[in-house]
Every structure is written in C-alpha cells, then in structure tokens.
Amino acid sequence: MPDDLNWAIGGEAGDGIDSTGKIFAQALSRAGRHVFTSKDFASRIRGGYTAYKIRSSVDRVESVVDRLDILVALTERTIDENLDELHDDSVIIYDGERTEMENVEIPGDMVGLSVPLKRLAEEAGGAIMQNIVALGAACEVTNFPIANLDSALEKKFGDKGESIVENNKQAARKGQEYVAEEYDYEFRYDLDTTDDDYVLLNGDEAIGMGAIAAGCRFYAGYPITPATDVMEYLTGRIEQFGGEVVQAEDELSAINMALGAARAGARAMTATSGPGIDLMTETFGLVATSETPLVICDVMRSGPSTGMPTKQEQGDLNMTLYGGHGEIPRFVVAPTNISECFHKTVEAFNLAEKYQTPVFLLADLSLAVTEQTFEPETFDMDAVEIDRGKIVDEDEVESWTDERDRFQPHFSTADGISPRALPGTDGAAHMSTGLEHNALGRRTEDTEIRVEQVDKRNRKVETAEEQEDWDVREFGDSDSDNLVISWGSNEGAMREALDFLEEDGVDVRFLSVPYIFPRPDLSDEIEAADEVIVVECNETGQFANLLERDALTRLKRVNKYNGVRFKADELADEIKASLQTEEVQA
Amino acid sequence: MSSEVRFTDFKSDKQPTWCPGCGDFGTMNGMMKALAETGNDPDNTFVVAGIGCSGKIGTYMHSYALHGVHGRALPVGTGVKLANPDLEVMVAGGDGDGYSIGVGHFIHAVRRNVDMTYVVMDNRIYGLTKGQASPTSREDFETSTTPEGPKQPPVNPLALALSAGGSFIAQSFSTDAQRHTEIVQQAIEHDGFGFVNVFSPCVTFNDVDTYDYFRDSIVDLGDDEDHDPTDREAAKTKILDADKEYQGVLYQNEESVPYSDLHGLDSNMADIPDGAPEGAMDLVREFY
Ligand SMILES: Cc1ncc(C[n+]2csc(CCOP(=O)(O)OP(=O)(O)O)c2C)c(N)n1
Numbered sequence: 122m123p124d125d126l127n128w129a130i131g132g133e134a135g136d137g138i139d140s141t142g143k144i145f146a147q148a149l150s151r152a153g154r155h156v157f158t159s160k161d162f163a164s165r166i167r168g169g170y171t172a173y174k175i176r177s178s179v180d181r182v183e184s185v186v187d188r189l190d191i192l193v194a195l196t197e198r199t200i201d202e203n204l205d206e207l208h209d210d211s212v213i214i215y216d217g218e219r220t221e222m223e224n225v226e227i228p229g230d231m232v233g234l235s236v237p238l239k240r241l242a243e244e245a246g247g248a249i250m251q252n253i254v255a256l257g258a259a260c261e262v263t264n265f266p267i268a269n270l271d272s273a274l275e276k277k278f279g280d281k282g283e284s285i286v287e288n289n290k291q292a293a294r295k296g297q298e299y300v301a302e303e304y305d306y307e308f309r310y311d312l313d314t315t316d317d318d319y320v321l322l323n324g325d326e327a328i329g330m331g332a333i334a335a336g337c338r339f340y341a342g343y344p345i346t347p348a349t350d351v352m353e354y355l356t357g358r359i360e361q362f363g364g365e366v367v368q369a370e371d372e373l374s375a376i377n378m379a380l381g382a383a384r385a386g387a388r389a390m391t392a393t394s395g396p397g398i399d400l401m402t403e404t405f406g407l408v409a410t411s412e413t414p415l416v417i418c419d420v421m422r423s424g425p426s427t428g429m430p431t432k433q434e435q436g437d438l439n440m441t442l443y444g445g446h447g448e449i450p451r452f453v454v455a456p457t458n459i460s461e462c463f464h465k466t467v468e469a470f471n472l473a474e475k476y477q478t479p480v481f482l483l484a485d486l487s488l489a490v491t492e493q494t495f496e497p498e499t500f501d502m503d504a505v506e507i508d509r510g511k512i513v514d515e516d517e518v519e520s521w522t523d524e525r526d527r528f529q530p531h532f533s534t535a536d537g538i539s540p541r542a543l544p545g546t547d548g549a550a551h552m553s554t555g556l557e558h559n560a561l562g563r564r565t566e567d568t569e570i571r572v573e574q575v576d577k578r579n580r581k582v583e584t585a586e587e588q589e590d591w592d593v594r595e596f597g598d599s600d601s602d603n604l605v606i607s608w609g610s611n612e613g614a615m616r617e618a619l620d621f622l623e624e625d626g627v628d629v630r631f632l633s634v635p636y637i638f639p640r641p642d643l644s645d646e647i648e649a650a651d652e653v654i655v656v657e658c659n660e661t662g663q664f665a666n667l668l669e670r671d672a673l674t675r676l677k678r679v680n681k682y683n684g685v686r687f688k689a690d691e692l693a694d695e696i697k698a699s700l701q702t703e704e705v706q707a
Numbered sequence: 708m709s710s711e712v713r714f715t716d717f718k719s720d721k722q723p724t725w726c727p728g729c730g731d732f733g734t735m736n737g738m739m740k741a742l743a744e745t746g747n748d749p750d751n752t753f754v755v756a757g758i759g760c761s762g763k764i765g766t767y768m769h770s771y772a773l774h775g776v777h778g779r780a781l782p783v784g785t786g787v788k789l790a791n792p793d794l795e796v797m798v799a800g801g802d803g804d805g806y807s808i809g810v811g812h813f814i815h816a817v818r819r820n821v822d823m824t825y826v827v828m829d830n831r832i833y834g835l836t837k838g839q840a841s842p843t844s845r846e847d848f849e850t851s852t853t854p855e856g857p858k859q860p861p862v863n864p865l866a867l868a869l870s871a872g873g874s875f876i877a878q879s880f881s882t883d884a885q886r887h888t889e890i891v892q893q894a895i896e897h898d899g900f901g902f903v904n905v906f907s908p909c910v911t912f913n914d915v916d917t918y919d920y921f922r923d924s925i926v927d928l929g930d931d932e933d934h935d936p937t938d939r940e941a942a943k944t945k946i947l948d949a950d951k952e953y954q955g956v957l958y959q960n961e962e963s964v965p966y967s968d969l970h971g972l973d974s975n976m977a978d979i980p981d982g983a984p985e986g987a988m989d990l991v992r993e994f995y
C-alpha cells in the first residue's frame with residue numbers, strides 16, 4: 122500500500138476551494154510526489170458545500186480512498202460532510218475567530234487547529250488570501266517544505282505581478298508560523314519529497330492536448346459541465362496552431378459546425394455531456410451517411426435529464442452506441458484513465474479519418490475533474506502518428522471518377538472505404554447528403570444501391586475490426602479464476618482494489634476495456650473464469666449487458682449510481698462480497 | 708481557370724424535379740450566374756443546402772456540397788468557411804428551414820458575420836411536406852394544418868437580421884433574373900454575412916403569394932435614387948413597413964469586418980503535419 126496522505130479543503134461553493142486545492146496539488150507535484158485529486162461539489166456558483174480532495178504519495182496513486190487525514194474546513198458543514206472519512210489521527214484546520222466557527226466541536230480524538238486565517242491574511246495584505254494561510258498551516262502539519270508551495274504560488278499568480286506572488290508567499294508563511302508557534306503537537310504526518318518532475322493535469326485537459334497533438338484545428342461546443350474544460354483548454358491554445366474554437370449557440374449547431382469543418386478537410390471535434398449529446402443525436406446519422414470523419418466527445422455525468430450535473434455516472438454508453446434513428450456505423454472509444462484521455466483522443470482522430478465515420482470519445486466526470494500526476498514522457502509528442510486515410514489529390518481524382526468524369530465520394534470499395542477529395546481539389550467537386558445516395562453522393566431510393574451503400578458503410582466497421590488492435594488492458598493475476606471487467610474511469614480504483622484484495626488473500630484478474638465498439642471479444646476469458654464481475658457506474662449494467670450477449674452467459678455485476686465514483690477500498694469490499702454470493706443477479 | 712467559368716458550369720447533370728414554374732429555378736439560376744460573375748468555379752465553391760424543396764439545390768448545382776439536416780445548414784456553412792477561408796461558401800434553404808427550425812442559428816449566424824452568403828428561398832409555405840404554414844405565411848393563410856390561418860403574425864426575417872446586427876440585408880424576386888443575380892452577387896462580394904431573402908413562389912401550394920402578387924407589389928430600391936443602403940435608420944423604417952415588399956439591398960454596413968479577420972483566421976485548417984505539430988511539447992511542459 123502506498124504511504125499516502127489524504128488532504129482536503131472544503132467550504133462553500135465560491136470560496137475558491139478549487140483553485141486553492143489545485144495550488145496545493147501543484148505544490149505536492151513540484152515536490153516530486155504523486156497526486157490524485159477529486160472534487161465534491163454542487164453545481165451552484167455560490168452556496169452549497171464543495172470540497173477539493175488530494176491523495177498524495179511518493180508512489181503512484183490511481184484512486185481516492187475513504188480516509189481523510191488533514192481537512193481544511195472553511196465551514197462547519199465541511200466537517201459534518203466528511204465525518205465518515207475522518208479518523209482519530211485526523212487534523213482539522215479551521216478559523217476559530219470566524220463567528221460561525223467559534224463553537225465548532227472537533228469530533229473524537231481528532232486534533233483541531235484553530236488558525237486565524239482571515240486575520241493573518243489581512244496582515245499579509247488581504248483577506249482574499251485566507252485559503253493560502255491555511256495551505257501554509259498544512260505545510261507545517263505535514264512537515265512539507267514550503268518552497269514547493271512558493272513555486273506553485275508563482276505558477277498560479279506569476280502573471281498577476283511580483284507583489285501578489287510575494288503577498289501570497291507571506292500569507293502562507295504566516296499560517297505556517299502560527300501553527301509552529303501556537304501548537305506543539307508531534308504531528309504524525311511527514312511528507313517525503315523526491316527529485317522527480319511530474320506534470321499535473323485532468324482528463325479534459327488531456328483530451329484537449331490530445332486533440333491539438335492529433336492535428337485537430339476546429340472545435341465547436343456549447344458550455345456544459347463536465348466537458349467545458351475541454352473547450353476552455355483549447356481556447357487560446359488551438360489558435361497558436363492555426364485553429365479555432367467557436368462557442369456555438371447550442372449543441373445542434375456545435376456538431377454541425379464541426380461537421381462542416383470536417384467536410385472542408387479539417388480535423389474537427391465537439392465535446393459535450395448528457396443533455397448536449399441528446400441534441401447532437403440529430404446529426405449522428407448525417408455524419409455517418411455522408412461519411413464525414415468527426416470526433417464527438419461525451420464527458421458523461423449523472424442523468425437522466427439535468428440529473429446531477431456535477432456527479433459521476435457512466436450512463437451514456439447505450440446512447441452513444443445506439444443513439445439516432447436508423448442504423449449508424451460508428452466507433453465508441455472510452456479512455457480508462459487520464460493519460461489514456463490523451464492517447465485515445467489521438468487514436469479517435471485517426472480512426473475517424475481512416476474510416477470516415479463518427480467516433481465517440483466516451484469519457485466520464487471522474488476523469489474530467491481529477492487532476493493526476495504523470496511523468497512528462499507519458500505524453501510523448503514524437504510518438505504521435507497521424508493517419509489521414511484515403512485522401513486523394515488532384516492527380517488521383519481521375520482514378521475515382523465514373524464514365525462521365527464525375528468523382529465518386531461514396532464509391533463502393535472492397536474494404537468499404539471510399540476516396541475522399543477535400544473541397545478545393547480540382548476536378549472532384551461532389552456533394553453528399555443525409556439522404557440515401559449513390560456513389561456520386563446523390564439521392565437514390567434504388568433498392569440495390571441502397572443495399573450496396575449500407576453494406577459498404579458497414580464493411581468499414583468490419584475492416585476496422587480486422588485491421589485495428591482493439592486491446593484490453595490487463596492487471597492483476599492472469600491465472601486467477603476470478604475475473605473483473607470494467608470500462609472507463611473505474612480502472613484506477615480497481616487497480617488499487619487489487620492490492621487490497623491481495624492483502625486479503627483474494628486473487629483477481631482484471632481487464633479494463635477501452636473500446637466499447639468495436640470491442641475485444643472476451644468470450645474466452647469469461648469462459649475460462651469461475652467468477653466474472655462487471656464493474657460500472659450505472660444502474661442497469663449497460664456494458665455488462667453487451668458482454669453477456671457477446672459471451673452468451675450471465676455475469677455478476679457491481680454497479681454504483683449514487684453519483685460518487687468508486688473508491689479503491691470500497692470496491693475491494695464489493696468485489697469480495699460479490700465473490701461470496703452464489704447467485705448471479707440478472 | 709476562373710475567367711473561363713460559365714454559369715452553366717455550376718449546373719449539375721441532374722434535372723431538377725421541382726414543379727414546373729417553381730420559383731426555385733430562378734433563384735438557383737441567379738445564384739449560379741452570381742458565382743460565375745464573381746470569379747468562382749465549382750471546385751472552390753461549397754454549397755450547403757437545407758431540407759425542403761429548396762434544399763434540392765445542392766443536387767442540381769455542381770460544386771462541393773452538403774445537403775444536411777433540416778434547419779442546420781448555417782452551422783455547417785460556418786464550419787466549412789472557418790476551416791478553409793479560400794472556399795466560397797453559399798448556404799441555401801427554405802423559409803421553414805431558416806426561420807422556423809433553424810431560426811436560432813440564423814440569428815447567431817447573422818451576429819457571427821462569417822464571410823459567406825445565405826440565400827433563403829422564401830415561398831411562405833412548406834413545399835416539400837405539401838403545404839403547411841411556414842413562419843412567413845400570412846396570418847390568415849389557410850393551410851392543411853391551419854384551416855383558419857396561423858392566427859399569428861409572420862416573422863419578418865429582414866427585421867430579425869437587422870436587430871441581430873446584420874451587415875448585409877437584401878431581398879430579391881426569383882423571376883427578376885437580372886436584379887436577383889445582381890443582388891446575390893453583391894451578397895457574395897460583401898465582406899461578411901451576405902443575407903438575401905428571395906421571393907421564390909411555390910406554384911403548387913401557395914395561391915396567395917404568387918408571381919402576380921409579387922410583380923404587383925414589389926418596390927425596387929434600385930429605382931429609388933434616394934435609397935442609401937448604408938443608412939441603418941432608413942433601412943429600419945423600410946424593413947418594418949409591413950405593407951411593402953422591397954427588392955434590393957436594404958442595408959449594408961461598409962465597415963463590416965468578417966469573423967475570420969477579427970479572429971485572424973487565414974489558413975486552410977486541412978493542412979496539418981504528419982505528426983504532432985511543432986511546439987506540442989510545450990503543451991506538456993505547461994503542466995509542470
Ligand atoms: C427534423 C425534421 N422535421 C421535419 C422534417 C420534415 N420537413 C422536411 S422539409 C420541411 C419544411 C420545408 O419547408 P421550407 O423550409 O420552407 O422549404 P420548401 O420545401 O418550402 O422549399 C419539413 C417540415 C424534417 N425533414 N426534419
């Protein structure tokens with residue numbers, strides 16, 4: 122087990138919880154420690170409890186756990202909200218001079234450190250820095266070199282000017298000194314540092330960075346939690362590479378703008394979440410029948426309808442797999458962790474152009490809002506390969522024209538993939554349409570051509586199934602009779618759950634599946650195991666249903682749909698309990 | 708190449724299936740002539756067509772084209788133009804497509820002022836679905852779905868465009884070939900979003916807004932020496948006058964700066980390197 126520290130800051134939404142938490146995460150990362158963050162938050166801008174949690178260790182951390190060691194509580198409610206995770210050795214930092222915190226009761230044997238955050242911040246130059254005072258106090262409690270916090274403050278406030286940076290450093294020191302002088306506890310926390318350099322980013326940022334790396338130059342979107350970070354990341358960056366972000370009037374427009382850019386030959390993408398993907402459904406079929414390469418990213422959140430906008434769920438698998446009337450050839454790729462958000466985005470663009478299909482990049486809230494540390498080489502730009510598929514130039518046009526010299530954008534080839542001429546290519550002017558069409562892209566209701574075109578489009582999927590690697594990611598004990606399968610962000614919690622299970626003498630083989638469609642055939646693995654459990658964050662077991670159909674069998678399920686992601690220790694318990702039950706509940 | 712282009716080069720070899728006499732013939736001819744007149748050729752032209760009788764134009768013209776989803780032609784055109792500024796982008800559709808299901812996009816396309824042309828073939832009826840009321844149908848126009856008329860005022864597309872900050876607002880009549888062509892040509896030449904509402908009569912389902920009606924009522928601003936299209940106030944007065952059917956450029960903002968210029972977009976986004984772009988590693992370093 123990693124020797125980890127679990128730290129949190131909580132308060133009212135609007136208290137700057139997020140940015141303060143991020144600064145501390147940055148400081149830990151600067152100190153060569155691994156970091157995995159999570160957020161508890163309400164979607165209101167002000168009012169409502171919110172917290173930023175950090176799990177940190179010198180070893181890699183892949184998940185959150187049910188334990189909180191140090192809590193900066195800006196409100197009393199913050200303590201109540203976290204009672205389950207706090208323990209006797211926990212330290213709670215709060216401002217006892219605030220009227221509403223005067224009578225705070227520190228539960229059990231926990232240590233309560235009252236630090237006058239506001240007063241010390243004012244001394245350092247302004248009450249606005251009270252959270253930074255708390256970070257300084259946290260440095261003292263954890264014996265953590267404050268120079269790392271300085272460096273994070275420089276990064277955060279550097280462009281606001283030297284004096285702001287200095288004031289913040291000053292505020293941090295006041296918090297640190299106050300704890301050192303006023304309290305003489307022997308705190309049991311001692312944060313080691315290393316010389317390693319890490320980068321710290323979340324899944325949305327990884328998707329955005331992957332898009333730019335893959336040559337995406339056009340992004341259209343409409344803001345929605347938790348996909349907005351993709352758009353905000355790209356804004357200001359994609360322009361440096363000759364691209365553009367357009368904030369559309371709605372998602373109907375966003376997907377059609379991206380489609381237009383893709384028809385013009387740009388690598389284009391849009392990203393949204395549940396309510397927005399509903400609107401975009403209208404255009405899925407057009408993308409597919411006009412054979413336009415497009416990456417459509419759905420960062421899932423709790424549904425249905427407006428659901429729980431800031432909560433985790435993997436409920437849109439069926440929607441991306443089946444959404445839209447008629448039958449639509451498409452690919453659905455679901456990154457299993459934050460670095461994979463980068464790699465799968467690059468892959469999605471290649472798949473889209475090679476096969477001229479819509480590719481759904483199905484991420485989830487837990488990936489989007491988690492910041493995690495990685496070795497920078499994880500994002501190796503030199504390894505990025507671009508495959509644009511069958512784009513034909515002026516000289517090649519002739520080989521794809523009919524007897525009347527007309528270019529055939531939907532020519533039925535053996536592998537199903539037709540030539541693609543970008544607008545501006547001489548001699549290849551052509552149309553396409555959402556109506557069923559012939560090889561020229563013109564409307565037809567001819568029964569034979571209809572069948573030919575449907576088959577042709579589906580043949581692309583068959584070709585892709587043969588030509589691409591639809592790998593699974595394997596962890597744990599490959600000889601075990603206990604098989605756990607999951608998709609999306611559950612990978613991290615499950616990887617750590619393997620350690621808990623091993624401690625308890627339970628061996629498990631774990632397959633993490635990043636491809637929903639096409640997907641690897643796991644029938645053999647399922648057959649070889651005695652017990653098979655599918656883990657996912659939804660109620661109906663959308664992925665389990667697919668696997669049951671693939672393998673013609675019944676599988677056990679561990680589902681969570683209360684809006685909170687799986688935690689490693691909790692998941693280990695669930696797996697154990699599931700292994701002990703006889704029945705497969707269908 | 709462009710000097711040799713004739714307007715018939717923009718004609719596809721597909722014979723239109725519009726009803727004989729449909730206004731869309733004239734609208735399309737004018738568009739093709741205007742494209743040729745402005746030095747375009749089919750290989751650098753992208754037509755985005757809506758859904759409706761009018762939307763069939765994508766098939767009858769020869770150019771790069773997409774015939775998309777009902778009401779979403781403008782967003783598609785926006786994406787095409789921003790991705791490749793070298794293309795001449797022309798969006799065309801019906802009044803239902805543009806002012807009903809797509810009206811949200813219309814307003815925002817006007818505001819965005821992307822350098823493209825939008826031609827609405829306004830027949831004040833739903834043609835393709837065989838004669839239901841459209842947003843520009845008259846209040847008392849009886850149709851299969853509005854037996855006593857819609858009982859609501861028609862939208863005024865020119866007013867919508869003006870209030871949304873439109874930089875080029877015009878109207879033409881499909882059968883007045885010369886004027887219609889001139890006006891579309893001006894829309895193409897305009898630096899920004901060139902919007903032309905074209906009276907394009909439906910001879911099958913609209914017996915009120917007919918050729919005769921328009922011929923009798925059209926006031927051509929080309930004949931009005933006092934008309935100054937850069938005068939927004941004057942344009943407003945004309946546009947809000949419900950009793951008149953104007954032909955001509957009602958308003959043009961000569962200072963219009965198209966989206967691409969404001970946002971510094973001048974390259975073809977289709978041109979990308981074989982691997983990650985130069986400088987991509989800086990993106991990773993930012994996360995230290
Ligand atoms: C989402 C959707 N709803 C309804 C339709 C059916 N439909 C096709 S065209 C049309 C309206 C056509 O009217 P207009 O845009 O004025 O074009 P016109 O046929 O008169 O040229 C409708 C309602 C559709 N294709 N898609």
Ligand code: SF4
Nearest residue numbers: 726729760834909910
């Ligand atoms: S129904 Fe009306 S709009 Fe449609 S083709 Fe016939 S005349 Fe034209």
